[in-house]
Amino acid sequence: MATDTAASPPPPDAPASAADPPSLPWRVWRHHLFVKVRKSVVVVFVVANVTFFLARAMPGDPIDVMAGRLTQGGMSMDEARVIATNSLAFDPDAPLWRQWWDFFVGLVTLDLGNTITRPAVGVAEAIAAYLPWTLFSIGVGTVVSIVLGLSLGMVMAYRRNRFLDHALSVAASVLGAVPNYLIAMLLVVGGGLYLGWFDPVALRGTVSPGVTPGFTAEFVGDAFYHAGLPILTYVLAIVGTWMLVMKASTTEVLGEDYVTVARARGLRDGRIAFAYVGRNAVLPLVAQIAISFGTLVGGAVFVERVLVYKGVGGLLLDAVNYRDYPLLQGLLIIVTACVVAANLVADLLYSRLDPRISDQGAATP
């Protein structure tokens, strides 16, 4: 994303002479942050439209799918179609342009509409029930893996070519190579079946039955208990990458002159490690946090299916399987918006941390 600004041609309507102070609307229009936000909105809009046509291009519509399921129970096809048409909020005779117009109006007015398979339930409502669980498990997993990965990576760089470094490197490589859903399965088989640490069937779902949501110790504890396996999976799946990247970054910083100078000045090692080495080594990694978040949201589809955790992953799979177009569109828009927002936050954080990047960006001459 950062390379775009350099490659884009100068805008034709740029202020003619440097002597004119640029007007306020102009400065806002060219402001680094504003350019990013504008771009993000365009990306989300394009993704939403692509999704609309992708979804319609899939073979079969919601009525076909439901009728197909009903006929498996011994019902005749005509009977099944009538029942499906009556119970689903979908008109198979509506022309595509009409469907697109409804979708477009919804997009502009930020109304995601109702689901097809459960006509009384709003798409926003359905997503709001599932998304927090995915964000919770992925968020905790990301934070834990970053803290752990960065610390271990720094330790590895300081202990370069010693036993600890080699052992951690091998562990990180192996963990990084194993697909996250296989890690989840191994945790269930190893910890559940062989070690008997937990009952994998009781751990399914996001909370135990009978526990009422709220800020009670019981609810929070239960939520963490059920999210434990997904969180552990996410941590194990990505911590290795952070360790290796941080080790490389720290090794590079350790060779810089300012670290040598700091040592020569007699600063304490702990201070050098945090204020000089750590800070400068983490800087190039900030942008990757957003990318890692985006990949995790995708990977959640597999992990949530394996562990039967009720997040947006399973909801998405249902939306695809039942051809619930509004739900599928809504999910893709929300997930895309989350990833785009994570990118924006990473950008902001980066410009806060790195004094060389002013937030005026490309606007300053």
Added chain:
Amino acid sequence: MTATTAPAAGVWGAVWQGLTRSTSGFLGLCLVLGVLVFSFAGPLLVDTRNPTDIDLIWGPMNAEHWLGTNHEGKDTFVQLVLGGREPIWVGVVAALITVAIAVVLGGIAGYVRGCVDHFLLQLTDITMTIPFIVLMLVIASFYRTASPLMVAFIIGLVTWPYLMRSIRAQVLSLREREFVEAARLQDLGTARILFVEVLPNMAGYVFINFIIAITNAIYAVVGMYLLGLLPSTADNWGLMIQQAWDNNAFLLPTATPFLVAPMVMIMLFQIGLVTMSRSLEQALNPRLRDR
């Protein structure tokens, strides 16, 4: 002539050296070759009929059935031997498609620049923002009855943007070199300069990314089998894992081999590939090689 072929030959020499010089690189190579031999030569040595036997459902490991039998009473070891070919070749074909798209588009964007570059970057922005599993899920469901080749195409079409970006960045720097300048002065034509003069210099880098693309593609193929999104064909590691999981093999100790054996094969292959790519990266890192 020599200017273009010499670096390419040097690259393959360096690839071999990079893989054999370090212990981990050599181990990775052995792992990958071992899994390939197991999956492609193995089927010639076992009885491929593998009948179902209702008396042997979830049978334990013994001399006759080395890894026990599955929920249908089929021999797990025979399925394991037969099940590697499809995920591996789908992964390789998908990786070839990913790399081909990334190299062509990245080369064009970096070399031609201007509005072509701008358009292609915008396209990568959009493709990269949609989590790729999600996009694949939707596309794969169009082709629920797709052939394995179609699956490879789907994966290739979705996963090119990251590699395209880094190839574009390298072409941007390579195009300023003297030998490219010389080719331009000779008026050799854009396509020729790009594909004959510029891109062969990145052969090593592209090869490393080809290996990484295989690991990503196998992650995706096996994942899609796991979600039941691909047609069930013959024996296949991804399908074995899905069947084991959906039949609750994680609750039954005698079912463990049917679930864990294909997982182990996939993990060994992935670990081997990743180790290989790490060793090669140290040997062929373009940043270290160019300066």
